[in-house]
Amino acid sequence: MEEFRPPDELCDLWLGSQGPPEDAAAITQQVLMAAKRYGANLRRFDDMWIAVTIVLLPILFVAGGLDPAAYLADAFMIAALLFYLAVYWILYRKAPSEPDSADSPMREHLAYWLDYLRRRARFHRVSVWGSVFALGAAGSWLRTAGSNPVNLWMAGLFLLSAVFGLLATRYELRKMEVRRANVQRILDDLGSEPEPSV
Amino acid sequence: VDPRCEDGSRTERFRELIAIYAAAVRRLCVVYASNPADREDLFQEVFLAVWKALPAFRGEASERTWLYRIAHNVALTWKARDRRHRGEPLDGSCSPACDPPDPRRIALIEIIALLPPVDRQLVTLWLEGLTMAEIEQITGMRAGTVAVRLTRIRRQLSEANYGRIPTA
Numbered sequence: 555m556e557e558f559r560p561p562d563e564l565c566d567l568w569l570g571s572q573g574p575p576e577d578a579a580a581i582t583q584q585v586l587m588a589a590k591r592y593g594a595n596l597r598r599f600d601d602m603w604i605a606v607t608i609v610l611l612p613i614l615f616v617a618g619g620l621d622p623a624a625y626l627a628d629a630f631m632i633a634a635l636l637f638y639l640a641v642y643w644i645l646y647r648k649a650p651s652e653p654d655s656a657d658s659p660m661r662e663h664l665a666y667w668l669d670y671l672r673r674r675a676r677f678h679r680v681s682v683w684g685s686v687f688a689l690g691a692a693g694s695w696l697r698t699a700g701s702n703p704v705n706l707w708m709a710g711l712f713l714l715s716a717v718f719g720l721l722a723t724r725y726e727l728r729k730m731e732v733r734r735a736n737v738q739r740i741l742d743d744l745g746s747e748p749e750p751s752v
Numbered sequence: 753v754d755p756r757c758e759d760g761s762r763t764e765r766f767r768e769l770i771a772i773y774a775a776a777v778r779r780l781c782v783v784y785a786s787n788p789a790d791r792e793d794l795f796q797e798v799f800l801a802v803w804k805a806l807p808a809f810r811g812e813a814s815e816r817t818w819l820y821r822i823a824h825n826v827a828l829t830w831k832a833r834d835r836r837h838r839g840e841p842l843d844g845s846c847s848p849a850c851d852p853p854d855p856r857r858i859a860l861i862e863i864i865a866l867l868p869p870v871d872r873q874l875v876t877l878w879l880e881g882l883t884m885a886e887i888e889q890i891t892g893m894r895a896g897t898v899a900v901r902l903t904r905i906r907r908q909l910s911e912a913n914y915g916r917i918p919t920a
Contacts, residue, residue: 558899560879564909568779568879570857576774578767585799586763656801656822657808659892660873663825667832736832743870744893 603639610635630695631712634688641681664741671734675727682723689716766803769819777823780876783864784827794830798823813889820882821890824873831869863912867905874898875905 560568610631655666693712777798781791801822809818864875870891877887887898 558878558884558902559881564860565879565881567854567857567860570779570854576770578770578774581770581774581799582763582767585766585796585803588796588800589803654801654804656825657805657818658825660821660825660828660890661892664828667829733832737829740828740832740869743868744891 603642607635607639630688630692634685634692637684637688638681641677641684661741661744664737664744667737668734668741671730671737675730675734678723678726678730682719686716686719689713689719762806766799766806769802769806769815770799773816773819773823776820776880779880780823780827782861783872783876784831786865794827797830798826801826814886816882817886817889820877820880820886824877824890828869828873859912860909863909867908871901871905874901875909878902878905 655663658666689712693709693716695709774795777795778791781794781798785791785794802819805818805822809815813821864872867875873891874887874893877890882890884895884898887893888895891898893901
């Protein structure tokens, strides 16, 4: 086992000069603040969705009151919003967020991450199709419902939102695919048996 | 630390862990992140994971093995994220308070940083002085595999003259 130890020269180089001792109290403070921020950010995101729903629904009903033709479009828009919220809660928020598996064996931790990324991608795929369909339908209906300028303006807004939703999801999915491939590569490397050196 | 919010003994234990392992975690961060801001980000993420995992630590593995496992797991997934890592040249300093870095140390870190992630983990654990059994526990790899990989890495380090690069 003696030969397993790294040469002293290399060890010294690696360990380098020891700076002054770390301020453990300050680091503890920073980490605990980060832990609180992490939870707070999740709660803030949830609150944002609730606020959007509360604010948007009455606005849509008021806007619909201006022109009865807009009611159907409003219904589509509300369906899109509620569908997204349902998917968010069922597929995303109810499932664990980033895996707290850092103390698991490396292979398990990476497998958790792959599963987490798969769930995230599923959430994006499912949520975007329902929402984009409803937004697109709302926009198309308003476009054909008449020449009311408010309707035409809203039609453009809905259709643009649908396109934006598709592009944003495509971007997110591509990002997630890169991450998934990176984690999978490490997992494969971990499981590979190298050829013994000659 | 707000004592109303945090369990005092957990905080105290956490503070001890930082005092013991902060330098080792900083060295680990150096081979995963090339600039001080990313390093600090990774350093905090490692200890955030330690904080979260601390209540579940039952002492089945040694504290050192447990903490290195967390640090390496976090570093691996941190690196795998598709975030924009600020690509600056390595400066080799492990902490903001360190002395000016040794050019030979920078060269060594550059070589290690170019290795594939699993090899990078093995070599840093080896350089930290962990035993074969501890490395097995952390990585979940068999001793034979670890030995073969480390032999290959050592040859790479030797070929790069890690110990004979002249000082400035």
